[in-house]
Amino acid sequence: MLSKELVKKFSADRKEPEWLLRRRLEAFDQFKELPDPSFRYGLHIMLRPELNLDNLEIDNENVKNATQIWGFGDKLGKLIKQDKFSTLNFAFANIHLIEAKENEQLNIEIADKNQFSHTVILAKPNSHVNIFESVNESGNYKSNFIEIYAEEGSTVNFASLQNLGKNVNYISGKYASISEGAKVNWFDISLGAKFAKSDVVSFLRGKNAATNNYGLFLGNQDQQFDLYSAAIHEAEDTKSDILMKGILKDKAKSLYRGLVKINEKAANSDGYQKEEVLLLSEEAEADVIPNLEIDNGNVRCSHGASIGNIDKEKLFYLMSRGLDKEAAVKLIVEGFFDSLLAKADVRNVKDIIMEKLK
Amino acid sequence: MLEIKNLHVSIDGKKILKGVNLEVKKGEVVALMGPNGSGKSTLALAMMGHPNYKIDEGEILFKGKDIKGLEANERAKLGLFLSFQYPYEISGVSMSNFLRTALNTKRDEKINVFEFKKMLYEKLSLLKIPKEFAERYLNEGFSGGEKKKAEILQLAMLQPQMAILDETDSGMDIDALRIVSNGINTLMNGNLGILLITHYQRILNYIKPNKVYIMVDGRVVKSGDKELAKELEAKGYEGFVKK
Numbered sequence A: 001m002l003s004k005e006l007v008k009k010f011s012a013d014r015k016e017p018e019w020l021l022r023r024r025l026e027a028f029d030q031f032k033e034l035p036d037p038s039f040r041y042g043l044h045i046m047l048r049p050e051l052n053l054d055n056l057e058i059d060n061e062n063v064k065n066a067t068q069i070w071g072f073g074d075k076l077g078k079l080i081k082q083d084k085f086s087t088l089n090f091a092f093a094n095i096h097l098i099e100a101k102e103n104e105q106l107n108i109e110i111a112d113k114n115q116f117s118h119t120v121i122l123a124k125p126n127s128h129v130n131i132f133e134s135v136n137e138s139g140n141y142k143s144n145f146i147e148i149y150a151e152e153g154s155t156v157n158f159a160s161l162q163n164l165g166k167n168v169n170y171i172s173g174k175y176a177s178i179s180e181g182a183k184v185n186w187f188d189i190s191l192g193a194k195f196a197k198s199d200v201v202s203f204l205r206g207k208n209a210a211t212n213n214y215g216l217f218l219g220n221q222d223q224q225f226d227l228y229s230a231a232i233h234e235a236e237d238t239k240s241d242i243l244m245k246g247i248l249k250d251k252a253k254s255l256y257r258g259l260v261k262i263n264e265k266a267a268n269s270d271g272y273q274k275e276e277v278l279l280l281s282e283e284a285e286a287d288v289i290p291n292l293e294i295d296n297g298n299v300r301c302s303h304g305a306s307i308g309n310i311d312k313e314k315l316f317y318l319m320s321r322g323l324d325k326e327a328a329v330k331l332i333v334e335g336f337f338d339s340l341l342a343k344a345d346v347r348n349v350k351d352i353i354m355e356k357l358k
Numbered sequence B: 001m002l003e004i005k006n007l008h009v010s011i012d013g014k015k016i017l018k019g020v021n022l023e024v025k026k027g028e029v030v031a032l033m034g035p036n037g038s039g040k041s042t043l044a045l046a047m048m049g050h051p052n053y054k055i056d057e058g059e060i061l062f063k064g065k066d067i068k069g070l071e072a073n074e075r076a077k078l079g080l081f082l083s084f085q086y087p088y089e090i091s092g093v094s095m096s097n098f099l100r101t102a103l104n105t106k107r108d109e110k111i112n113v114f115e116f117k118k119m120l121y122e123k124l125s126l127l128k129i130p131k132e133f134a135e136r137y138l139n140e141g142f143s144g145g146e147k148k149k150a151e152i153l154q155l156a157m158l159q160p161q162m163a164i165l166d167e168t169d170s171g172m173d174i175d176a177l178r179i180v181s182n183g184i185n186t187l188m189n190g191n192l193g194i195l196l197i198t199h200y201q202r203i204l205n206y207i208k209p210n211k212v213y214i215m216v217d218g219r220v221v222k223s224g225d226k227e228l229a230k231e232l233e234a235k236g237y238e239g240f241v242k243k
């Protein structure tokens, strides 16, 4: 059973400062009060994960690697929306800080095995940070929050490859605050987990800030995905490009929401979003809810969304060249992700994908 | 090599072909002409095994065997090829990747990379197609004429025994038509049988037909030699279409 005592012990074991314990306790109180998430989006669309948050066993093992640098307390948690998941995460998260100094170039790999993790990335002006995160080991609940503060002229590329086992519930929230002339590129890949919720949000806060918010998912058996990507334009001349592509097999289910929001201050901005889902079975189910909220007339925006099966005519075309049905499907499916992987390739993700599609 | 006997085909319950008889011998060029909607593409797609085209009656004999019950890929493996009137775009799949996959399937073994490249460049140069095309996604963003050329490139690479060319000449400029026709003549080499579907006499000046068939309303209503095509060009289908 989760309790305040547990939060206190967790914090004490890590020798945390007083203010952090206080904030953890506040978060825990909020967690207790907040309603359970409904997973209901729109009229017919609903996911039904079995989460049972109150009965989670907290693992409190990774004490010795706990962060001892607390200079960024004013930023910690500031970008994250308060809900049942994020408050619980805040109460029990193993906190990490990654800081790139001015003009520094950093390449970092994260493979955090903690049940609750919270990583803050601080990219000082004109730094360049490449982060590769692999999420593939855990108990049966994993909660992962990322905050990126990209200061003037910096670039942060964040690629995440989630390939958890089919017994895990995965909750992830990734947020970036992007200052003048800075750029944050997300590539969020969801392959594993029983239920995976992933929110990826870019706040474009300075002139000429830009973001590519790309995502890919591939589900089979009875996997469920709850995906959200957003670009919030809060300054002039900002640019966002949202692209989400997914394939579902068997009884897998996905729900995707995309949002481009352009505030009245964000004149002369560009926001694009595109979502495509390919269904490889009769029982697979996908929903796509694209959204545009525009409060400034002087902007360029577009969105396109499609959900469909493999085009039978294309299949016939390939088969007429001698490919059997399986090989023709494989080629079309490979091709489906190719344009995305060509923009942002991540390691051997292609091999992992092809293995799963077999 | 290829013999169509009394072929009746329907789509969604609608009868399109109403007893087609036609023969193409080894190394022969047979032209098939006819007004829009007369059933030429239907014949081509039914021969290739398109699942929507139901064969109600008749036979499609290829190399002496009735291939009616075979899937498209099995027909291809036997040596049948269709150059599509409207080729499809396959996003994310490069032409060279596709051709290599198709060749491997045909040969039942992996083709050596160097051998493949050599062959590909040879065929590209035969058809005067720029090398970059091989790395572009299959037909995606190709112009009408480029798509047709790409079909013939596939023919050149796969080396079938019998090719159906469905309006390969439509959309091609004059130079492209000459280059592609010469390419096809080179590829024929006395062995390849061709069923050439066209609306125009021009391609027949390059690829000389042994026979010309005219199809109207799902039937072959007349056959003759290449003079028949010239006659058509002059007079149109008026004389063949029942009023």
Ligand SMILES: Nc1ncnc2c1ncn2[C@@H]1O[C@H](COP(=O)(O)OP(=O)(O)OP(=O)(O)O)[C@@H](O)[C@H]1O
Pocket (backbone or CB within 6 Å): B011, B012, B014, B016, B034, B035, B036, B037, B038, B039, B040, B041, B042, B043, B085
């Ligand atoms: N799915 C379908 N459902 C109903 N009718 C169809 C379908 N597909 C084709 N047809 C009809 O079948 C007839 C023959 O079409 P087909 O494409 O074979 O003609 P064609 O001779 O190739 O014409 P063109 O010279 O214009 O290419 C046409 O009347 C067409 O409208």
Ligand SMILES: [Mg+2]
Pocket (backbone or CB within 6 Å): B040, B041, B042, B085, B166
């Ligand atoms: Mg036609």
